[in-house]
Amino acid sequence: MTLDHSPLGKTATYTERYDASLLFPLARQPAREALGINADAGVPLPFFGTDIWNAYELSWLNSRGKPQIALATFYVSADSPFIVESKSFKLYLGSFAQTVCDSAEALRDILRRDISAVCGASVSVQLTLAADFARLRLEELEGLSLDRLDLDTDVYQPEPSLLSAALTEAPVAETLYSNLLKSNCPVTGQPDWGSVQIHYAGPQIDHAGLLRYLISYRQHTGFHEQCVERIFIDILRMCQPVKLAVYARYTRRGGLDINPFRTNFNLPLPDNLRTARQ
Known part of the structure; x- marks a missing residue:
């Protein structure tokens, strides 16, 4: 699939029930080929690294129907063959709003499984629960x-x-x-x-x-x-x-x-x- 098939720039229907099919992968390689990086030919990438995604609008229901909230951080290796198109990511996260999860750990496991599958590589996921929000701080870039x-x-x-x-x-x-x-x-x-x-x-x-x-x-x-x-x-x-x-x-x-x-x-x-x- 190409970017034309993604939900980006199109009117979208928002669902509040879990739906992993909302995630849309985008291959990294075409943009890298435009830079003269042809990893598919066996040439190693001239860099390594990570994409750090922070999600601030994550909510779900516990087993008693009470809404829960958390911040989610995703660590995606630059070696992964795909990234996730951001609007599809938003729609996917929104689909948990009326979804029951037994625990934050169970939710984290679902997120890790789904995002790893779309990116084609293992993705690390961390959740920061509301009780820990006060520990978060701001910091400017050094240099x-x-x-x-x-x-x-x-x-x-x-x-x-x-x-x-x-x-x-x-x-x-x-x-x-x-x-x-x-x-x-x-x-x-x-x-x-x-x-x-x-x-x-x-x-x-x-x-x-x-x-x-x-x-x-x-x-x-x-x-x-x-x-x-x-x-x-x-x-x-x-x-x-x-x-x-x-x-x-x-x-x-x-x-x-x-x-x-x-x-x-x-x-x-x-x-x-x-x-x-x-």
């Missing part, structure tokens, strides 16, 4: 802010030539971030707002060029995961870092936020802490 730079720009489609690095000078290690990332849904055109953190070691990347490059996604259409992988590949090719990690946190839509992380070296998975805009 040096690129947004401090006062500059002109007029490029709003991804342009790798904006990137450059001091290839003949001594290498550095830096962590940089920007809150100015914006792209658009490839089907509905709705804006996707995000923050991005870039950690690298290698030739020093020109900060102004990097910020202009990130801003250039402002009118680009692409899913969150695809945008992060494109940023990773463009920086890798144009700036030649030895080590590179790209992490984006997008604001939520439809009760879901998606936070892709890609790296080419061993680095702990980022803490799943919401930023102020999330």
Whole structure:
């Protein structure tokens, strides 16, 4: 099936009874082939990582009919052949609203089974129950802010030539971030707002060029995961870092936020802490 068959951008019927068939898979490979990544030919991916999904609108009924609520976090490996189309994910989660589950653990097992099946790989699921909500906190991305730079720009489609690095000078290690990332849904055109953190070691990347490059996604259409992988590949090719990690946190839509992380070296998975805009 293609994106044309998904519920994205179409009028949908909402059901409150559990229905795993609502989940719609999207293959990762076509977007990667557009970046020159042909994993199907046996070439290893130039990165590994995880997509962290947070779901804020999850509710079900206990065995006595009383509504229960929780936040759900899904960890999907970048090696999985499929992602879940976000509107189908929302519809699927909504289908638990009038569904009886004996326990939060039973619900978690159902979520893990269904999402793993759609993604084609094992997916980890965590539930945060209402009793633990007060422990949740906000945290901004660490590093040096690129947004401090006062500059002109007029490029709003991804342009790798904006990137450059001091290839003949001594290498550095830096962590940089920007809150100015914006792209658009490839089907509905709705804006996707995000923050991005870039950690690298290698030739020093020109900060102004990097910020202009990130801003250039402002009118680009692409899913969150695809945008992060494109940023990773463009920086890798144009700036030649030895080590590179790209992490984006997008604001939520439809009760879901998606936070892709890609790296080419061993680095702990980022803490799943919401930023102020999330």
